[in-house]
Amino acid sequence: MVNDSPTAAEFLRRILGSDPEIAVAGVARSGLEAVTLAGRRKPDVIAMDVHMPGLNGFEATRRIMESTPVPIVIVSGSSLGGDDMLAFKAVQAGAVACVHAPAGFSAPGHAAQAAELLRTVKAMSEVKVVKRWPAMASNPAAGVSAPGKLPELKAGLTQLVAIGASTGGPVVLQSILSRLPAGLSAPIVVVQHMSPGFIESFALWLGESTPLKVSVAADGETALPGHVYVAPDGRHITVDKGTAIRLTDDEAENGMRPAVSRLFRSLVESFPRNSAGILLTGMGTDGALELKALRDAGAVTIAQDRESSLINGMPGAAVRAGAAAYVLSPAGIAAAISALAPAGSKGDKL
Known part of the structure; x- marks a missing residue:
């Protein structure tokens, strides 16, 4: 101590x-x-x-x-x-x-x-x-591997990117967001498991290393391209078909509120073919089964690779469940997001 x-x-x-x-x-x-x-x-x-x-x-x-x-x-x-x-x-x-x-x-x-x-x-x-x-x-990006061979992803089809993370997630998220271009054509919604009281500072800290605007999500606001919305303490976050953010006080899932599972499930309901779900390092299995549902619905699904994960619980569970179409390093994930929602592209209508 x-x-x-x-x-x-x-x-x-x-x-x-x-x-x-x-x-x-x-x-x-x-x-x-x-x-x-x-x-x-x-x-x-x-x-x-x-x-x-x-x-x-x-x-x-x-x-x-x-x-x-x-x-x-x-x-x-x-x-x-x-x-x-x-x-x-x-x-x-x-x-x-x-x-x-x-x-x-x-x-x-x-x-x-x-x-x-x-x-x-x-x-x-x-x-x-x-x-x-x-x-x-x-420079945390110095510690992650190069993207390697990336999948051929169709640009402009993704209208929303959802990311779930737990232990080890903050520095990986920082590394990913720091590599993304200004003017990204899709919003990013993040659930990061974290002890209460840190989310506001977490969003400010992330915002220092990316050209994207990072903020704690507010109920009812519209998720805009080029913005990153972080789920607040103690509330589930979902996104509806009109890209409006909803915050709820429903029961915890997988022992968590906010839960990655709840966010991913909202994408299955609202953006089945026009979204990307990404599961990063963390303990437990939150979001793994819902990532599989996203993949089955036609979304792009990505899990962080074992080598770069501080804890391979969540992404490992996704891989074992067949939920991840791609398993990538943080650098590879950033490159994939940039390809899916390139700056200046308006994407497809839902």
């Missing part, structure tokens, strides 16, 4: 220590000490603060991932003061997840927030991370 505040460190230590499956191996009081302890103790997972004097959480993450890679969970103290944006820089450097630090023991919502922290730390301890070279930390 890494936190420069003795009070905050003790608070988090008590929460983490309350779970019999978690043993706190040590507490680093600075980013520099975290780098040293990571190499010495070799923990299963690190809970990393963001703002620290000297070496902050981003720089500490970068150094650890370059020397002794360990799954790192960023524990952001506040959504104010740029903490969340710095947290996503740490994700770019190799951190696997972000959570907000729970409120005080007597505060409303503490139990749910503490449970989210414990769930995330335990789940991320199972992630197999690899060494990140300096070029990858500053």
